[in-house]
Amino acid sequence: MMNHKMTRMLLVSALSVLLAACSDPPVDEGANKPVVLDGTGGINGLETNGGLKGIDLNTLGAMAALEDDKNYAVGGVQPTIYFGYDSFDLDAKGQAVVSHYARYLSTKPMLMASLEGHCDDRGSSEYNMALGERRAKAVREALIVSGIPSSRIRVISFGEEKPDAEGRDESSWAKNRRVELKFPQ
Amino acid sequence: MHSTRSILAKILGACLVGASVFMTLGVSAEDPVRVEITGGTEQSYPIAVTPFKGQMLIANADYNLAQIVRDDLARSGRFNPMRESEMSAAKVAGELDLDYWRKVAQDYVVIGEVRQQAADMYQVDMRLINSLNHQELVARRWNGVSGQLLRTAAHQMSDAIYSAVTGRGGAFDTRLAYVKIDRTPGKRKMFVLEVADSDGYAPRAILRSYMPLMSISWSPDATRLAYVTFENRRPEIVVQSLDGRSRQTVAAFEGINSAPVWSPDGRSLLMTLSKGGNPDIYVMDVASKRLTQLTFDSAIETEGTWAADGQAIYFNSDRRGQPQVFKAELNNPRDVKRITFEGRYNARPVASPDGRYIAFVRQEVGGFKVTTQDLVSNESKVISSTGSDESPSFSPNSDMIAYSYNDYRGGMIAVLSRNGRAFTKLNINGDVRDPAWGPLVSSQ
Numbered sequence: 001m002m003n004h005k006m007t008r009m010l011l012v013s014a015l016s017v018l019l020a021a022c023s024d025p026p027v028d029e030g031a032n033k034p035v036v037l038d039g040t041g042g043i044n045g046l047e048t049n050g051g052l053k054g055i056d057l058n059t060l061g062a063m064a065a066l067e068d069d070k071n072y073a074v075g076g077v078q079p080t081i082y083f084g085y086d087s088f089d090l091d092a093k094g095q096a097v098v099s100h101y102a103r104y105l106s107t108k109p110m111l112m113a114s115l116e117g118h119c120d121d122r123g124s125s126e127y128n129m130a131l132g133e134r135r136a137k138a139v140r141e142a143l144i145v146s147g148i149p150s151s152r153i154r155v156i157s158f159g160e161e162k163p164d165a166e167g168r169d170e171s172s173w174a175k176n177r178r179v180e181l182k183f184p185q
Numbered sequence: 186m187h188s189t190r191s192i193l194a195k196i197l198g199a200c201l202v203g204a205s206v207f208m209t210l211g212v213s214a215e216d217p218v219r220v221e222i223t224g225g226t227e228q229s230y231p232i233a234v235t236p237f238k239g240q241m242l243i244a245n246a247d248y249n250l251a252q253i254v255r256d257d258l259a260r261s262g263r264f265n266p267m268r269e270s271e272m273s274a275a276k277v278a279g280e281l282d283l284d285y286w287r288k289v290a291q292d293y294v295v296i297g298e299v300r301q302q303a304a305d306m307y308q309v310d311m312r313l314i315n316s317l318n319h320q321e322l323v324a325r326r327w328n329g330v331s332g333q334l335l336r337t338a339a340h341q342m343s344d345a346i347y348s349a350v351t352g353r354g355g356a357f358d359t360r361l362a363y364v365k366i367d368r369t370p371g372k373r374k375m376f377v378l379e380v381a382d383s384d385g386y387a388p389r390a391i392l393r394s395y396m397p398l399m400s401i402s403w404s405p406d407a408t409r410l411a412y413v414t415f416e417n418r419r420p421e422i423v424v425q426s427l428d429g430r431s432r433q434t435v436a437a438f439e440g441i442n443s444a445p446v447w448s449p450d451g452r453s454l455l456m457t458l459s460k461g462g463n464p465d466i467y468v469m470d471v472a473s474k475r476l477t478q479l480t481f482d483s484a485i486e487t488e489g490t491w492a493a494d495g496q497a498i499y500f501n502s503d504r505r506g507q508p509q510v511f512k513a514e515l516n517n518p519r520d521v522k523r524i525t526f527e528g529r530y531n532a533r534p535v536a537s538p539d540g541r542y543i544a545f546v547r548q549e550v551g552g553f554k555v556t557t558q559d560l561v562s563n564e565s566k567v568i569s570s571t572g573s574d575e576s577p578s579f580s581p582n583s584d585m586i587a588y589s590y591n592d593y594r595g596g597m598i599a600v601l602s603r604n605g606r607a608f609t610k611l612n613i614n615g616d617v618r619d620p621a622w623g624p625l626v627s628s629q
Binding site: 033034035124125126127129131133134156157159162168 | 420464508
């Protein structure tokens, strides 16, 4: 009984957060907040939520891809640097992308740069998280060498969790081994 | 009724038989009742789990008790349950004829009966009998079982049978936590943290998020999960109670916060943090949030896991250029010992709760494979035949390993017997990955 009451309270509060999020376009932190559900109840946590199933956020209109920082190309150069398998070395092409955006950043001294490291999904996901960070840091080093102060650069890793291509072949994997350069507000 | 004495006699007998086989074949003994023949197949116990009388009282076909028990035992790789279609209908329907079952080489026979006590309320009896010596090894009744709990009762039967025959604890009445990716067409991709029974049935959602979730670890009392969430657009570690009443971010430092693993005593969490400049492993006292750094190399150190005694950790480090498994003692973490030597990529180690093995993922020509290493002999053995394996997780009795892999349909979760003999893809709908096998929960 208590259990269900608590669940309902949680769901109601989650709902109100979501509804608030919906009325507040275009970007709202709330839309990315997960919804907590009650996974127990009954002996051994065996019953299924007393018939409650989690609410479907999609029906609440929280549809837009709100999670991303701005990712835009300047001067026709895609702001993505690609890497070889299990590698965090910048090749000439990657270096050219970095140099291009280092020049752009030097003309916009207030602009921050966010570097998101990604991997293909082969190998273990936690190691890939570290590898994604290494890739982002390799790009950061290249930006610093090009004169961008480290205080303007933020580094994060998504490991293998946000692939650009979902296929399980070399061309998809190559697209996923990347650092995306973004410009957060 | 069976007596403790008869079980002891049985185990002793099996020890003697086992020991003589080991001597003859010159293979090492792993545990008393196990017979392993190097390079060949392993003996598995033949068992006839006969259809339960009164099964037709249960309308839901998912609640076929005998089949649930057969599937459980088969998944362990240590039993070879007879198919129901191979059983003599006359013998199944008639009085128990142990001589018949002995003649068709079924050393063990299970008989059961279901009675309806009320609407959606059942009483179930189960008996396990050795057909060779006619000893009754288990005779147990489950009373007042609702339809929803019938599968759980069946798993408890499997545990009782497993324990009586092998002398090791069962681990069928346990749960798996994992991440499901909901790819409903036309909708935004969603990540769902789910908990299901150890055979993949009865999934229930714990958390839904638009941002990735990964690296689940159970608290040893099975009340809380630690995991990594990207809800703030970067990896952070959250501890959430299974009932959803508490949820707390425990690590949100600069850089990576990942790979949380609960200590056997439930007081601390291992985790990987890169706040010091590169990924290293730390241990956090959960109550005080106090951190102690355990690895110091400038390489990637991640995927820490506790040794069974909680006094040491195994972890992945690429300090030699490629991921390999190392070990460090808690009281002297700078004294690091390399554990894996075969293969160029050995990652995501996990120690078996009995302390005998580690499992990890090894890169082979055929892809990434679940591999075990015997910590006594140091021999390693690739045990999976899939090739994109991740996230191995031991059952609480150390005899099975859940892991995830990919095929053209997406992510799958499978259970391998630790001996590599049995592979079972679990029947979980959707794109799933990252299984974490929960601890035994004392039931009833």
